[in-house]
Amino acid sequence: MKCPSCQRPVDHEAESCYSCGYSEMEASVRYGTNRVMLNRVHDAAACLRKQERDELATAIDYLEINFPQILFSAYLGNLPDDLSMSELGFWLLNHGQVKGAEYVRPNENAILLILDMSTRQVGISLGYFTESLITEEEAYRALLHGRPHLLNAEYGEALEKIFLRLARVLRRKGRKLRKISHEELQAQSRALNENSLDLMPHLAVRAEAKVEEPETVSQSA
């Protein structure tokens, strides 16, 4: 796990980045504390033709039928220079509300594709739950799958391909998860969180110090 701002590794339980101090609070200060409404395919850059939008919407409909818990969403825009895609994704997933998404599709189950037309980059932001299902490598492979269409400016088809590739990953993971019991699942989840700490050694020392600091304060008090 990396910090959305500085891209340094962070602990899975860290309240803020050990390197830059970034957190959701800071993001709220920068980009607003309000909630925003999003479409499933939010084309702020107006780069999708109607046919592409319709086809992409149809594909997302099918995906939502197949994965009733997962929220598939896409944001296309021209981001300003001081706003990185990862920060936008982090903020949108915590402050956005996708139209039509009921309570069964919370943002923590979201797969948000972000297409920045100004820097010509594409990214995937994941909620907590989908983050546990899709690894970084699988997400990167999905992006590669849609890259030829992005190069040809077929943005709608590119997004559809990326979604479908991610859906294949989800189906594979879902079949595996179905075979294990609830206790094993919880144990696997705990192990996933515990193993996700990939801090640099000097940062790990600082993290331990931060964890111990409140205890010492309480003792002295």
Add this chain to the structure above:
Amino acid sequence: MKRILSLLILSAFPASLMAAKVEMPEWEEASAAAAYELGGGLWPTGIVSGNETDQASPTSPVADSADAPSPEQALQFYGPGGVTGDEPIRAEITEGEVPEGSPDGVPELIVEAPAIEALPPIEGDLKDLYFAHAPVDFLVDPQRLLTEQKSNDIKRFLEFHSDESDFHIYVLVIGETQTIPEEIDLRELHREWFEDSSTVMMLYYREVPAQTQFVYNDKVRSALPKSVFDRIEQNTLREGGATDLAPDQVEKMAIELSIQLYWLSRLMEHESKEDQERIAATPIHELAASEDAPELLREYAPGIFIEQSGLKLVSFLFTTLIVVGVILGMAGIGWLVMWWRAQDRFAGSPLIFPSYQVIPRLGGEYSGGGFVSMSFDIREGSNFVD
């Protein structure tokens, strides 16, 4: 009475004088030379050179002696070839028995010759065992002249041959010194026993394969020239002559005869004009055969080879087509699998994931900032960004 006593005393006096002398073995050249030959009389005449001169010498006292054995008796050969006389061979000198007249009483050579009984003539019950009824087994050996294991092997082979071939082979085994009774006519017996089926009866003399007799059906005999059968017999006898032991000879001869009969059946099919069309329609059967078998066929039926060469070409083309078809089929299946895997599909039943207990990160309520990105800018200086 006195006269009788005096006569007895006079007669006993020289005997007592002779008894008083120490008895020593005396070498009488005439009798010793004839009684004890070098090698115990087991070696052929040509090997013992010293005896030859003694026996050949007309002035030798042995020749004049009436009690001495004749040269033929003295040098009689009792080796593996057997004795030509009527008496069965017995052990001449056994262990522990000291030969009479040995200089120091120690036998110089102890040889125990094998005790071989002469085979009885084929008559009475033995004759009935051979010729009274049609044989049940393909190998008829009531005297057990072959070893049991080899006999079983040969029987199994002949049974297999009879299952696979039009011709049946019956092998009768008799001793090398035995003869078939005069009243037995093998051809007549063959006619009586095997009139309905094509059968070859092979009469084998133990360890004398050259005397083997073959009896065929009259119909078979008349269908092909005599040279064909001569060739078959030559090849079979040649195989039998390759070894010395009777079981091996019978086995080799049976195998060779089986091969030759296969080609014989092919020849007979070829000779039969009404079957020629059927042969042309029959696919090629490549069976194991001796090297001479194709030669035999080429000599008497070259037409078969011409037909086979044509069929071989067709067979080769057919096989090639099948192989290419299989390869193309497998490639097509592989392509289909890859295409199917590459397809992005919506099919499938709805999938429900189990709930996870997630721990918030960086203060985010729904997301901790998990993010992956990539550039699709192909302008100069642009790179992938993770």
